[in-house]
Amino acid sequence: GAVVSQHPSRVICKSGTSVKIECRSLDFQATTMFWYRQFPKKSLMLMATSNEGSKATYEQGVEKDKFLINHASLTLSTLTVTSAHPEDSSFYICSARARTGVDHIYFGEGSWLTVV
Amino acid sequence: QKEVEQNSGPLSVPEGAIASLNCTYSDRGSQSFFWYRQYSGKSPELIMFIYSNGDKEDGRFTAQLNKASQYVSLLIRDSQPSDSATYLCAVNPGYGGATNKLIFGTGTLLAVQP
Numbered sequence: 699g700a701v702v703s704q705h706p707s708r709v710i711c712k713s714g715t716s717v718k719i720e721c722r723s724l725d726f727q728a729t730t731m732f733w734y735r736q737f738p739k740k741s742l743m744l745m746a747t748s749n750e751g752s753k754a755t756y757e758q759g760v761e762k763d764k765f766l767i768n769h770a771s772l773t774l775s776t777l778t779v780t781s782a783h784p785e786d787s788s789f790y791i792c793s794a795r796a797r798t799g800v801d802h803i804y805f806g807e808g809s810w811l812t813v814v
Numbered sequence: 815q816k817e818v819e820q821n822s823g824p825l826s827v828p829e830g831a832i833a834s835l836n837c838t839y840s841d842r843g844s845q846s847f848f849w850y851r852q853y854s855g856k857s858p859e860l861i862m863f864i865y866s867n868g869d870k871e872d873g874r875f876t877a878q879l880n881k882a883s884q885y886v887s888l889l890i891r892d893s894q895p896s897d898s899a900t901y902l903c904a905v906n907p908g909y910g911g912a913t914n915k916l917i918f919g920t921g922t923l924l925a926v927q928p
Contacts, residue, residue, distance in 0.1 A: 732915070732916070740920065741902065741919060741920040741921055742902070744915065744917070744918075747915060789855075791857050791858075793916075803860075803916060804860075805858050805859070807856070807857050808856065808857040810855075
């Protein structure tokens with residue numbers, strides 16, 4: 699099956715710094731990738747939709763200047779959490795849609811971010 | 815009203831029983847529906863998807879869709895302790911293959927007792 703890889707799986711950063719999370723589709727080209735955030739015991743909340751070669755579309759309430767998304771190629775999207783604060787600590791998950799074929803979405807393994 | 819609603823549970827069933835998980839959605843125009851399983855601390859994994867009214871079976875899993883009632887369910891037959899996880903219902907509000915934007919419910923925690 700299709701594989702989506704995220705890196706890093708866990709990261710701890712200091713408050714005020716920035717951290718980048720990568721999402722790669724390993725065996726298919728992903729024209730669209732999605733970034734979710736999940737707080738403990740809560741559901742996945744869509745943050746933004748990332749389209750290759752264009753600006754990301756952010757969901758209401760998500761600060762685009764804080765959560766920078768770049769989708770520079772058909773296999774890579776990155777999420778940068780800028781000026782991180784402890785309340786940004788969460789599980790960040792990306793997913794990718796295959797360019798053709800099956801109409802469902804493949805999830806990455808997720809990245810745990812802890813801001814101290 | 816939440817777009818996708820699920821009972822948070824926990825739903826406790828004995829090993830070997832049928833687990834029934836339910837989900838309702840608010841957007842009547844929704845076209846495709848997904849069930850994901852998520853173990854604690856892990857990413858969701860797709861179990862099944864369904865587009866048409868009726869039942870769709872895959873092994874021990876059966877998805878049921880009733881668009882008139884805006885209701886989708888997942889039945890797990892012969893439940894095993896390894897099935898214990900949170901089950902997330904997700905709805906694609908657009909036509910299949912169009913937006914691919916998934917709206918998730920809060921999930922139902924299933925506990926299968928040995």
